[in-house]
Amino acid sequence: MIVSREVTTATQVGKVFAYLSDFETTTQWDPGTVRTTRVDGDGGVGTVYRNTSTFAGRTTDLTYVVTRVRAPELIQLRGENATVVAVDTMTLAETPDGTRVTYRAEFTFKGVWRFVAPLLAPAFRRLGDQAEAGLRTALAEL
Numbered sequence: 001m002i003v004s005r006e007v008t009t010a011t012q013v014g015k016v017f018a019y020l021s022d023f024e025t026t027t028q029w030d031p032g033t034v035r036t037t038r039v040d041g042d043g044g045v046g047t048v049y050r051n052t053s054t055f056a057g058r059t060t061d062l063t064y065v066v067t068r069v070r071a072p073e074l075i076q077l078r079g080e081n082a083t084v085v086a087v088d089t090m091t092l093a094e095t096p097d098g099t100r101v102t103y104r105a106e107f108t109f110k111g112v113w114r115f116v117a118p119l120l121a122p123a124f125r126r127l128g129d130q131a132e133a134g135l136r137t138a139l140a141e142l
């Protein structure tokens with residue numbers, strides 16, 4: 001399951017990168033996030049975050065690890081728990097008017113959840129739409 005959205009903002013790329021590279025900011029723009037806490041690291045590769053989110057009426061915890069960082073254009077994290085592996089990739093591109101952010105979240109379900117996942121497609125679309133709106137608002141306020 002892949003959710004991908006693009007947001008354009010007038011905010012300059014350096015400020016957007018600084019904001020998004022701190023994954024704790026998800027509480028400000030991702031409506032499914034209840035809490036994200038940095039457990040270890042400085043925000044670079046290897047940094048560990050603990051994320052609590054709600055989705056489809058369930059609360060779930062994931063441990064995310066930053067896997068790639070290339071300032072100011074790329075941030076990638078890999079989250080995992082007993083039922084899912086999530087790879088979140090944020091690609092930033094400077095534009096004449098600010099910054100274009102492409103946010104891609106790829107979910108690979110484990111066990112019986114592999115069979116249930118296709119039924120959740122509408123919920124994932126809603127989640128993507130809500131995250132896009134939250135991201136657009138948060139970046140405009142930087």
